[in-house]
Amino acid sequence: MLSLTCSYTTLCLSECSSHYLKKISLNPNIPISKTNSSSLSSTFPSNGKWVSFRIRFHAKSAKSETDTNPQNPKQKITISANDENPSGSFLSLLCPLLKLFGGRDPSQERSEILEVSTSSLSTLARLPWGSKSLSSSLHNQVASEDPPLSLQLFEFEACPFCRRVREAMTELDLSSEVYPCPKGSLRHREMVKKIGGKEQFPFLVDPNAGISMYESGEIVKYLFQRYGQERKPSFGLLESTLFTGWMPTILRAGRGLTLWERAKREPPSKKLELYSYENNPYARIVREALCELELPYILRNVGEGSSNSELLFKTSGSKEVPYLVDPNTGAKLGNYKEILPYLFQTYSIVN
Numbered sequence: 001m002l003s004l005t006c007s008y009t010t011l012c013l014s015e016c017s018s019h020y021l022k023k024i025s026l027n028p029n030i031p032i033s034k035t036n037s038s039s040l041s042s043t044f045p046s047n048g049k050w051v052s053f054r055i056r057f058h059a060k061s062a063k064s065e066t067d068t069n070p071q072n073p074k075q076k077i078t079i080s081a082n083d084e085n086p087s088g089s090f091l092s093l094l095c096p097l098l099k100l101f102g103g104r105d106p107s108q109e110r111s112e113i114l115e116v117s118t119s120s121l122s123t124l125a126r127l128p129w130g131s132k133s134l135s136s137s138l139h140n141q142v143a144s145e146d147p148p149l150s151l152q153l154f155e156f157e158a159c160p161f162c163r164r165v166r167e168a169m170t171e172l173d174l175s176s177e178v179y180p181c182p183k184g185s186l187r188h189r190e191m192v193k194k195i196g197g198k199e200q201f202p203f204l205v206d207p208n209a210g211i212s213m214y215e216s217g218e219i220v221k222y223l224f225q226r227y228g229q230e231r232k233p234s235f236g237l238l239e240s241t242l243f244t245g246w247m248p249t250i251l252r253a254g255r256g257l258t259l260w261e262r263a264k265r266e267p268p269s270k271k272l273e274l275y276s277y278e279n280n281p282y283a284r285i286v287r288e289a290l291c292e293l294e295l296p297y298i299l300r301n302v303g304e305g306s307s308n309s310e311l312l313f314k315t316s317g318s319k320e321v322p323y324l325v326d327p328n329t330g331a332k333l334g335n336y337k338e339i340l341p342y343l344f345q346t347y348s349i350v351n
């Protein structure tokens with residue numbers, strides 16, 4: 001069990017490492033040198049429609065270098081390497097802790113004390129990020145209004161870099177379509193590879209701007225630039241230390257990392273809808289289950305001060321999260337202890 005848990009950690013580390021990720025130009029109007037770029041036309045479903053967009057990206061080099069815009073010699077495009085990966089050797093020392101919490105059947109009855117305590121400690125590790133909405137402090141409430149076409153986020157719950165992006169979306173009050181990509185994914189990882197060229201996470205598609213991009217830091221900056229009135233990301237949001245970045249992954253090891261072997265092979269016809277905010281300990285447990293079952297869902301962020309709170313109240317009669325709506329069955333559930341068995345009973349293969 002110890003070696004298996006360590007291998008899970010290694011997989012998470014290798015897949016989240018930005019050293020292998022591709023960077024994308026945040027301004028699609030700026031041409032990129034042919035030596036460091038490629039262009040890909042593709043389409044992607046959004047709100048039931050297929051949206052055409054252009055993906056422009058350039059690979060990151062091992063060393064920092066500068067590329068000149070051929071149409072504007074004074075304009076520079078900086079390409080730099082930024083390894084987000086903490087020391088694997090140090091993390092390997094924590095494998096006994098991972099062993100303690102990992103390797104459980106997610107469909108079985110759980111210890112409420114263990115689940116809530118580890119998720120609450122994960123919340124403490126990420127304070128103050130992903131708990132409050134900044135929409136009330138932004139003029140004209142631009143950040144509280146969802147774009148015309150839904151953002152699409154490919155991620156998996158246990159990834160600390162994916163967590164940064166979800167935190168940014170909470171702060172910006174942005175809803176999105178989430179496509180969980182656990183290890184062993186049957187559908188969504190192949191979609192990322194087809195669109196972006198690599199199985200790297202997080203991966204964001206914004207059909208409103210016609211772009212897609214890898215790398216958590218660049219995604220967060222882009223979201224604040226485009227949907228936060230060019231406001232800079234919250235202090236510390238782009239930093240990832242062993243404690244602030246990896247402690248939630250360690251405490252919740254084995255949750256939201258791999259596809260459950262009994263998950264149904266076909267996705268439901270309609271996306272589930274989850275009212276949540278990133279750093280809520282109970283919502284985290286539900287998102288882990290959605291990831292392990294590879295269930296695509298619409299994430300509606302309702303952090304403290306969110307404009308979505310009224311929508312949540314109209315839908316559920318309460319402002320408490322998590323709150324799950326399943327249009328496939330008509331189920332509406334507002335307690336994680338009811339949501340978990342519902343998900344695993346409804347979307348698991350019956351023996």
